[in-house]
Amino acid sequence: MNHERSHALFSRARELIPGGVNSPVRAFKSVGGEPFFAQSAQGAYIVDVDGNRYVDYVGSWGPMIAGHAHPQVLAAVSETMVNGLSFGVPNALEVTMAERIAQIVPSCEMVRMVNSGTEATLSAIRVARGATGRTRIVKFEGCYHGHGDSFLVKAGSGVMTLGLPNSPGVPSALADLTSTIPYNDFDAATKLFDEIGSEIAGLIIEPIVGNANCILPRDGYLKHLRELCTKHGALLIFDEVMTGFRVALGGAQALYGITPDLSTFGKIIGGGMPVGAYGGRRDLMEQIAPSGPIYQAGTLSGNPVAMAAGLATLDLIQVPGFHTELERRTHVLCDGLEAAARDAGIAFTTTRAPGMFGLYFREGPVETFEDAKASDTARFNRFFHAMLGRGVYLAPSAFEAGFVSSVHGDAEIAHTIDAARASFAELG
Ligand SMILES: Cc1ncc(COP(=O)(O)O)c(C=O)c1O
Numbered sequence: 001m002n003h004e005r006s007h008a009l010f011s012r013a014r015e016l017i018p019g020g021v022n023s024p025v026r027a028f029k030s031v032g033g034e035p036f037f038a039q040s041a042q043g044a045y046i047v048d049v050d051g052n053r054y055v056d057y058v059g060s061w062g063p064m065i066a067g068h069a070h071p072q073v074l075a076a077v078s079e080t081m082v083n084g085l086s087f088g089v090p091n092a093l094e095v096t097m098a099e100r101i102a103q104i105v106p107s108c109e110m111v112r113m114v115n116s117g118t119e120a121t122l123s124a125i126r127v128a129r130g131a132t133g134r135t136r137i138v139k140f141e142g143c144y145h146g147h148g149d150s151f152l153v154k155a156g157s158g159v160m161t162l163g164l165p166n167s168p169g170v171p172s173a174l175a176d177l178t179s180t181i182p183y184n185d186f187d188a189a190t191k192l193f194d195e196i197g198s199e200i201a202g203l204i205i206e207p208i209v210g211n212a213n214c215i216l217p218r219d220g221y222l223k224h225l226r227e228l229c230t231k232h233g234a235l236l237i238f239d240e241v242m243t244g245f246r247v248a249l250g251g252a253q254a255l256y257g258i259t260p261d262l263s264t265f266g267k268i269i270g271g272g273m274p275v276g277a278y279g280g281r282r283d284l285m286e287q288i289a290p291s292g293p294i295y296q297a298g299t300l301s302g303n304p305v306a307m308a309a310g311l312a313t314l315d316l317i318q319v320p321g322f323h324t325e326l327e328r329r330t331h332v333l334c335d336g337l338e339a340a341a342r343d344a345g346i347a348f349t350t351t352r353a354p355g356m357f358g359l360y361f362r363e364g365p366v367e368t369f370e371d372a373k374a375s376d377t378a379r380f381n382r383f384f385h386a387m388l389g390r391g392v393y394l395a396p397s398a399f400e401a402g403f404v405s406s407v408h409g410d411a412e413i414a415h416t417i418d419a420a421r422a423s424f425a426e427l428g
């Protein structure tokens with residue numbers, strides 16, 4: 001494959017943009033080599049500036065659940081943008097969005113729109129602290145909640161990929177207020193709450209971890225956390241920026257039947273436009289300014305074009321059977337990859353939730369962050385490039401989940417499995 005134009009752009013980018021990218025995981029640092037620069041994307045495919053076409057399992061890191069450049073989403077954006085790009089006063093679409101989120105996710109009795117997942121999680125823990133009068137936050141090793149100071153403690157995603165689990169620039173006085181425990185460890189959670197439960201404002205979790213590859217909760221684990229939070233008066237915050245509207249229409253909380261106090265969203269509800277949201281119990285959300293004293297604001301929040309793209313995407317995924325079909329496709333893909341690896345004698349396993357998956361170069365099961373870290377990442381990196389060379393774009397890190405969309409059809413999945421068969425054979 002020729003990557004001349006991407007290479008030239010990357011050289012220019014590195015002169016002025018740190019690392020040549022505007023978000024670290026895009027830099028291909030852990031897999032090696034250089035990123036390709038996008039020219040366009042349509043359906044399940046992304047095309048680079050050199051004309052190479054890839055089946056895309058990154059999907060802009062989650063928003064493109066109905067495929068790239070879906071005509072209905074583009075039409076909604078076009079119709080909306082001609083009326084103006086931003087108003088700085090309320091608009092009807094943000095009300096419709098709040099109504100839609102509240103209808104789909106019943107735990108969200110009220111909703112506030114923001115501009116990114118990071119803003120949503122930052123705001124949610126501010127509410128947790130403000131409402132409880134407590135300062136401590138609990139998070140899980142390998143979970144990523146955006147780049148807010150309180151979250152860059154033993155975090156996943158690019159932080160983990162680049163080996164920077166605790167970022168310089170985060171004051172220790174603040175980082176010390178974040179306690180981390182291992183995901184899926186019942187006893188560690190109980191012990192921590194027994195020790196400092198009365199100081200904990202909120203526990204934030206990716207209910208399915210998508211930023212340490214893809215790790216599913218053990219039976220009863222989320223219920224256990226719900227009970228601990230209730231017992232100790234701490235708020236349970238589900239970070240559904242990735243899982244929301246994906247693993248089920250109502251997100252992981254619907255899939256597992258757990259009611260969090262607060263939830264955070266992003267990605268899908270912007271349909272590819274910058275967006276975030278947080279919502280939850282009315283008595284908590286009423287404490288946000290101007291209803292209450294907890295301050296949070298945003299010049300572009302509730303942006304009409306982003307709302308239009310998000311609502312059009314929600315229209316597409318609210319079709320009955322959408323998530324069942326997404327789940328079926330995810331299984332076909334993962335079963336096919338596992339079979340190809342088995343035939344090649346490669347130690348390999350997958351984890352899956354509807355519309356998302358993890359790939360591991362090790363035997364299963366994978367249930368903890370330690371299990372995920374035990375994957376042979378050097379092998380993953382070689383596999384990544386072998387697949388890219390065959391026109392399949394996987395997440396450029398062994399610690400990121402992959403995403404399946406509704407337009408990853410039989411042809412794309414068959415091509416991916418064929419590519420994997422050839423790539424596994426090359427790994428030896
Ligand atoms: C679970 C989760 N929370 C929060 C974030 C932060 O979202 P954003 O990148 O939009 O700030 C992300 C992704 O980056 C995420 O996957």
Ligand SMILES: N[C@H](C=O)CCC(=O)O
Pocket residue numbers: 023024025026061144157158210211242400
């Ligand atoms: N894992 C991150 C979000 O889900 C990847 C997006 C980014 O940080 O650029």
